[in-house]
Amino acid sequence: GIIDSTTVIKYFTIQNGAVNYGALYIHNSHPIIMHTSIRENVKVGVYCIDSMPLFYNVKIYDNFWGDNGVGVNLLRSDAIFTNVLIHNNAGVFGNAGLYCDDSNPILTNVTITKHIYVIGFGGYPYGIKVTNGSNPILNNCIIWDNGYSICSHSYDLSINYSNIEGGYTGEGNIATDPLFIDIENGDLHLLADSPCIDAGIDVGLPYYGIAPDMGAFEWEVELNYGDVDGNGEVQTYDASLTLQNAVSLIEF
Numbered sequence: 001g002i003i004d005s006t007t008v009i010k011y012f013t014i015q016n017g018a019v020n021y022g023a024l025y026i027h028n029s030h031p032i033i034m035h036t037s038i039r040e041n042v043k044v045g046v047y048c049i050d051s052m053p054l055f056y057n058v059k060i061y062d063n064f065w066g067d068n069g070v071g072v073n074l075l076r077s078d079a080i081f082t083n084v085l086i087h088n089n090a091g092v093f094g095n096a097g098l099y100c101d102d103s104n105p106i107l108t109n110v111t112i113t114k115h116i117y118v119i120g121f122g123g124y125p126y127g128i129k130v131t132n133g134s135n136p137i138l139n140n141c142i143i144w145d146n147g148y149s150i151c152s153h154s155y156d157l158s159i160n161y162s163n164i165e166g167g168y169t170g171e172g173n174i175a176t177d178p179l180f181i182d183i184e185n186g187d188l189h190l191l192a193d194s195p196c197i198d199a200g201i202d203v204g205l206p207y208y209g210i211a212p213d214m215g216a217f218e219w220e221v222e223l224n225y226g227d228v229d230g231n232g233e234v235q236t237y238d239a240s241l242t243l244q245n246a247v248s249l250i251e252f
Contacts, residue, residue: 007031014038022047022073023063033058044070045089048077048103055079061087061186070096071115074103074134081107082205085188085216088114096126097146100134107138108203111188111216113180115146126151127165138162140200142178142215161201163214172201178215190219 008031015037017023023041024033026048037059038045045063046055058081060071071089072079084107086097097112098105112127125147130136134155141162143149149165150157161172168175179194181187190196190213197219200212213219 009033009036012036015040016042018042026051026053026077029053032056037061039063044073045086046072047075048073048079049075051077051079053077053079055081055084057083059085059087061085061089063089065091070099071112072097073099073101074105075101077103077105079103079105081105081110083108083216084110086110086112087186087188090115090125096129096151097143098128098136100128100130100136102132103134103136105136107136107141109140109200109205109212109214109216109218110138111142111144113142113145113183113188124148124151128152128157130155130157139203140212140214142196144178144180145183161199161214163196163199172199174199174214188215189217190215192219194219 007029013036014023018041019025022044023038024046026046028050030052032054034056039059039062041063043063043065045060063071070091071086089095089097095115097115115125115127127143127146127149128136129151131153136157138157138159139161144163144165146165150168159168159170159173162170163174163176163178165175167173174195176195178196179191181189181191196214198209198211198213200214202212205212207213207218208220
């Protein structure tokens with residue numbers, strides 16, 4: 001679809017599209033896209049030209065094109081991405097999660113994964129590809145399990161408190177398996193022992209723990225209601241503890 005500066009897309013799925021440019025084509029506009037999935041389209045997932053869109057809590061994944069496939073293509077566009085997943089977008093002659101041409105996007109808590117070779121074809125897959133003076137800013141991001149993490153053509157990217165496979169110079173950066181729950185099946189939430197938990201920097205977004213996590217999905221403690229003693233199971237002993245607590249409150 002083609003959208004303008006008055007557009008707000010919220011709680012929406014863009015799927016099975018096959019239009020020119022991209023499944024979501026943004027030209028000379030500043031829309032807001034929230035709580036939306038852009039998936040399984042036969043084109044680029046998002047194509048932005050001369051625009052400043054805001055993406056919040058968006059998933060862009062499983063888009064495929066028979067040329068150079070890209071999850072998000074930015075041309076002269078300073079987009080803002082917050083809590084965004086860009087995953088498994090492909091093209092037969094090369095692909096990238098995010099392609100920046102003369103663009104200066106800001107990425108906060110973004111996960112870019114699984115942009116790899118298409119078997120039987122050439123091309124070079126990247127998590128992020130930067131050209132023509134682009135200068136992305138990344139905080140609290142994960143770029144992992146792509147063919148190459150970053151292609152910057154000698155431009156210096158500002159990347160801090162992020163997990164970059166292969167490493168990248170910046171404050172607080174790491175290069176360690178993020179321990180996703182199930183990357184092969186698209187579950188990019190973090191396991192409880194992930195090194196990305198509490199490893200980010202506070203940028204004013206809500207978080208759990210002592211510091212924000214890296215990646216699109218903040219890890220939360222899974223509550224097992226009724227498990228009073230915290231051993232992972234609800235048992236008779238939990239009931240007795242609940243009764244004891246109730247009695248003590250009455251006595252007090």
